[in-house]
Amino acid sequence: MSNNESQYLSNKYRDEWKDRDQITEDQIEHFIQQYLGELKDGTWKSGGWQHMYTGYSNTKVALNAYTSVLAREVGPETEKVYVNCFNPGFTKTNLNDYQGHNTLEEAAMTGIWLALHPPGGPHGKYLEQQNWGITAW
Numbered sequence: 827m828s829n830n831e832s833q834y835l836s837n838k839y840r841d842e843w844k845d846r847d848q849i850t851e852d853q854i855e856h857f858i859q860q861y862l863g864e865l866k867d868g869t870w871k872s873g874g875w876q877h878m879y880t881g882y883s884n885t886k887v888a889l890n891a892y893t894s895v896l897a898r899e900v901g902p903e904t905e906k907v908y909v910n911c912f913n914p915g916f917t918k919t920n921l922n923d924y925q926g927h928n929t930l931e932e933a934a935m936t937g938i939w940l941a942l943h944p945p946g947g948p949h950g951k952y953l954e955q956q957n958w959g960i961t962a963w
């Protein structure tokens with residue numbers, strides 16, 4: 827890998843979004859538009875984007891960021907709605923031609939755990955797996 831190639835997001839958004847409670851919808855829009863612009867003009871490889879499955883990865887970064895925005899809009903204090911996102915892990919589905927490790931049942935565990943969580947549970951978070959806990963941004 828060259829210095830420009832990163833497994834992780836290494837551009838300005840990594841710093842700007844350090845505090846996920848400060849992320850705005852406008853910033854997410856800008857993130858998407860900047861990536862699409864660099865993709866079109868061919869400069870994206872030096873833009874600090876993740877190099878593995880770049881487009882897919884960026885949609886997940888945006889989704890994770892938007893989880894935080896949406897959670898602030900529909901806070902559990904007022905609406906009794908909890909907003910989170912989670913990674914089901916590498917799962918045997920059509921997406922990867924059934925090459926994943928997790929069964930569908932295993933992949934669903936975090937979602938079920940979140941759905942059945944009593945009031946006061948995670949809100950605006952990204953979870954890797956139930957037992958691994960909440961992942962820092």
Ligand SMILES: NC(=O)c1ccc[n+]([C@@H]2O[C@H](COP(=O)([O-])OP(=O)(O)OC[C@H]3O[C@@H](n4cnc5c(N)ncnc54)[C@H](OP(=O)(O)O)[C@@H]3O)[C@@H](O)[C@H]2O)c1
Nearest residue numbers: 882886912913914915916917918919920921922926927933
């Ligand atoms: N599988 C993994 O290892 C893995 C790992 C991490 C995250 N994920 C995430 O988990 C989520 C589900 O993925 P999966 O593995 O279950 O993939 P999948 O087996 O390919 O299923 C994708 C599902 O999304 C539906 N879909 C696709 N495009 C759509 C659209 N434009 N509007 C409405 N529905 C649409 C498909 O509907 P049809 O069947 O009708 O086409 C299908 O039911 C994805 O967000 C994926 O990124 C998966």
